[in-house]
Amino acid sequence: xxxxxxxxxxxxxxxxLTATVALSVDSMLPGIPxxxxxxxxxxxxxxxxxxxxxxxxxxxxxxxxxxLSDRFGRKAVIIGGLSVYAAAAVLAAxxxxxxxxxxxxxxxxxxxxxPRVVTMALIRDLYKGREMARISSFIMMIFILVPAVxxxxxxxxxxxxxxxxxxxxxxxxxxxxxLWLIIRQEETLPKAERRALSMATLIAGTKETFSHRSVxxxxxxxxxxxxxMFGLLSSIQQIYGEVFDKTDSFPIWFAxxxxxxxxxxxxxxxxxxxxGMRRIALSAYIGQIAISSVVLVLIGSGLLPDAxxxxxxxIWSVSVFFMAGVTFGNIIALSLxxxxxxxxxxxxxxxxxxxxxxxxxxAPIGLAxxxxxxxxxxxxxxxxxxxxxxxxxxxxxEV
Numbered sequence: 363x364x365x366x367x368x369x370x371x372x373x374x375x376x377x378x379l380t381a382t383v384a385l386s387v388d389s390m391l392p393g394i395p396x397x398x399x400x401x402x403x404x405x406x407x408x409x410x411x412x413x414x415x416x417x418x419x420x421x422x423x424x425x426x427x428x429x430l431s432d433r434f435g436r437k438a439v440i441i442g443g444l445s446v447y448a449a450a451a452v453l454a455a456x457x458x459x460x461x462x463x464x465x466x467x468x469x470x471x472x473x474x475x476x477p478r479v480v481t482m483a484l485i486r487d488l489y490k491g492r493e494m495a496r497i498s499s500f501i502m503m504i505f506i507l508v509p510a511v512x513x514x515x516x517x518x519x520x521x522x523x524x525x526x527x528x529x530x531x532x533x534x535x536x537x538x539x540x541l542w543l544i545i546r547q548e549e550t551l552p553k554a555e556r557r558a559l560s561m562a563t564l565i566a567g568t569k570e571t572f573s574h575r576s577v578x579x580x581x582x583x584x585x586x587x588x589x590x591m592f593g594l595l596s597s598i599q600q601i602y603g604e605v606f607d608k609t610d611s612f613p614i615w616f617a618x619x620x621x622x623x624x625x626x627x628x629x630x631x632x633x634x635x636x637x638g639m640r641r642i643a644l645s646a647y648i649g650q651i652a653i654s655s656v657v658l659v660l661i662g663s664g665l666l667p668d669a670x671x672x673x674x675x676x677i678w679s680v681s682v683f684f685m686a687g688v689t690f691g692n693i694i695a696l697s698l699x700x701x702x703x704x705x706x707x708x709x710x711x712x713x714x715x716x717x718x719x720x721x722x723x724x725a726p727i728g729l730a731x732x733x734x735x736x737x738x739x740x741x742x743x744x745x746x747x748x749x750x751x752x753x754x755x756x757x758x759x760e761v
Contacts, residue, residue, distance in 0.1 A: 376501050379478075379543065380481050381508045382474050382478065384512065387416065390412060390413065391512075391595070391598070391616070392599070393525035393528055394412065394599050395603065396524070397409045397525055401460040407600075407729055410600075412464065413728075414596060414725045415467040415468050415471070416467040417592050419468035419469060419470060419471020419474075420474055420478065421718030421719075421720070424478065424717055424718075425715070427476040428710020429559060429710060431476075431551070432551070433558065436487070440477050440540075443480070444476065444477060444539065446469065446470075446473030447470055447473030448532065448536040450466050450473055451529040451532040453465075453466040470532075483551075485501075487551055492639070501691070514614070516613075519531055564707065570708075571707065576756045577697050579753065580694075580696055580697040580756070581715055581716050582716075584693050584713070585716040585723070586749040586752075587745070589720035589724050589741075590682065591682065593741050593742070594742070597738050601675070602615065605675075606675070615676065619683060622684075626685070639693075640756060643688065646685045647749050650743075650746040653678060654678070654743035654746060655743060657678045658739050661734070661735065685746070694709075698712070723745065
């Protein structure tokens, strides 16, 4: 058994690696209008694809990096992914067209998938059950809090270096997190326990992963969760700017909603051992169904006064982030509970398939923006309702 880092340092390191994804998405939000003006002025909605292109690469990379980590070890694959991520950031910073930028973002997502998915396998090497869920909750708390600073950081960088400078910050971030991992964290997968990388092994791992009906359901639930979250992130800058005329204050409001919703991950970490992962996730989806339904009724009926439109939207968006904080970590931990012996490939399959599929939800939600919050709210309601119904079908004993 490899030596464990002190839990605070371990959580901080894992959170930093996992935050690669959130930073890559949220710090770009203030730059979308400038990217649209420079690279796609005739169709500004296309600039949203900078986010979904990254998510597409992330999903594809997630399928690849888990099996690689089962063969070559966790650390080597994470470092390799961070290197690809940094190189793609350099390409994005010099992109002359939107198409080149989108290609760079897909590659960047491929690289970011390594710290995202292999980190979960690394955690599973050291922890299991509700203790894993507790560690995941602390990590998810930081993952959710990253949006509190990322848009402001992106806006600050743009003041001095333009939107292209944001990609330079990605290179610095990858270097720092990679060095920390190399210096402080021991490899958690001994050579004797590594699995040969072959088609037969991949097929066997895939069959083992999805032979459990509960894993199939958890993958679909994650797809819906990621889809509505990425749909929100794709639309939110335009909503703040075009619907509520708050372009300049967007980073502040976005930070506030992230900080407030961070309470959800703290609550999850505190109560998950007592209440169980599945019960908490079910409760979160029930709450989101109720909130989104009320918001849609208020907007659709015209009963909501203009003065209350933004406060209601703000509260609703906080609820979506809150829901993510108490569902993502729990669902991932539940999906891996019985699959510790194939944690790398299982984590890749569950998160990869759910992320790639989420693009099919997030892209239409983002492109459906019509100057109102209705498409986004309706999409969230539908995703939450289906996720709740699916999750009720799981018959796992509470773990």
